[in-house]
Amino acid sequence: MSSKRSYAIIGTGALGGYYGGLLARAGFDVHFLLRSDFDHVQQHGLQIDSKNGNFHLPQVNAYRSAAEMPACDVTIVAIKTTANQQLAEILAATTREGGVVLVLQNGLHVEADSAAVVGPDRVLGGCCFLCSNKVGPGHIDHIDYGRIAFGEYRADGSVRPISERTREIEADLKLASIPAEAVDDLIKVRWQKLMWNIPFNGLSVVLDASTAEIMNHPASEALAEQIIRDVRAAAMQCGKSIDEAFVNKMMNDTRAMVPYDSSMRVDFKQGRPMEVEAIVGNPLRELQRHGGQSPRLEMLYQQLTFFDRRRTKQHTSRG
Known part of the structure; x- marks a missing residue:
């Protein structure tokens, strides 16, 4: 995995917009998949209001469809699980050969849909302890907290040692001012x-x-x-x-x-x-x-x- 990773954000809402915005602000190569907000964000960028300080990204890499996006090192899945039927088409386009998928969705066993597309050995899962809302087109209101705990996915739920790639992504998140913790027991x-x-x-x-x-x-x-x-x-x-x-x-x-x-x-x-x-x-x-x-x-x-x-x-x- 490259020392300077590129990130695809699938779902630029309360969660994806906030974390993706922080990564972009820190200088990472970040690409955002949008739906209804595409025209607004392409013209006006992203506005993040946060208890840690507001910031505006006047220009971001915005895309209306996954097919238009470059294949990235890390694809962050931040859509709701109710839309997981879209993942087969999306992940095939946004995840480069050897890249990984980081599933930041609520619930249990939510990594399985991504694993079915790219293979379980290329999937990580994470939990976000975050209070954030999307309050308008391209406008995220971060209210409280923000920690991410994440680790390697195992279909059998077993403990898995923290890998080098997990540590690298953890370092990226911390560089972007995201409190991140790599764990060995995702379940x-x-x-x-x-x-x-x-x-x-x-x-x-x-x-x-x-x-x-x-x-x-x-x-x-x-x-x-x-x-x-x-x-x-x-x-x-x-x-x-x-x-x-x-x-x-x-x-x-x-x-x-x-x-x-x-x-x-x-x-x-x-x-x-x-x-x-x-x-x-x-x-x-x-x-x-x-x-x-x-x-x-x-x-x-x-x-x-x-x-x-x-x-x-x-x-x-x-x-």
């Missing part, structure tokens, strides 16, 4: 992220509430903590040990968080498909494969599936 990190994603994405839709609203009512706060503990128990059943102190960390971090609408609630409010399967369905099925059950997680999954299918029917009837 454990995904379960840790699910300890936030499942309760706060799920409850934000079911209760129609922001993180602050959930934490500011004793009943919903208690429910969130119960679900966090359920997710930890599921991880343990699946062979991933997570210290109980991580439960308190999730609660305390959310209390300290700037009031925030989860990505699932944003999608729900805007009538888009929600990542129910990746975030809740896949972990629940993994638990069941290991002989476990979780009534609360099953109920949350059923509720979210109902909301998601009702949204689909409403959208179809309007069409």
Whole structure:
């Protein structure tokens, strides 16, 4: 892998726009795939508002289709998992021979779709502990946090030593002022992220509430903590040990968080498909494969599936 890597950003939204913008600001060769924002970004560039300092990129390498993009050393997948059917066409165009794919999507086993295209040995996965929203065309509002924990993908979920290429990408991210941590157990990190994603994405839709609203009512706060503990128990059943102190960390971090609408609630409010399967369905099925059950997680999954299918029917009837 070249000492000066090129990056393709697949999905220039709240996550891809923010991290890709930081990489571009740091001088890396970054190429952005856009859809509805293409004309605006091509003319006006990217605007990043951040708690760490606002910045504007007046000119970026913007593309309307993956076929127009150069093959890059690292392709960062930042689209929602509900659009993964597009990956076969996209990754074939954007990933050079010997290049790697870094999957920065929410959920469990989300790397499998990318691995099916480029091969599992060329895939890394990562979790972003980030509060960020896209607030307008080419306009990203970074609210809080920003750490990425990532590592080598293994289909069997086993621990894998941190590779040289992972260390190189970690160094690139840090050079771009992105707090990055290379890890040897990607699946454990995904379960840790699910300890936030499942309760706060799920409850934000079911209760129609922001993180602050959930934490500011004793009943919903208690429910969130119960679900966090359920997710930890599921991880343990699946062979991933997570210290109980991580439960308190999730609660305390959310209390300290700037009031925030989860990505699932944003999608729900805007009538888009929600990542129910990746975030809740896949972990629940993994638990069941290991002989476990979780009534609360099953109920949350059923509720979210109902909301998601009702949204689909409403959208179809309007069409």
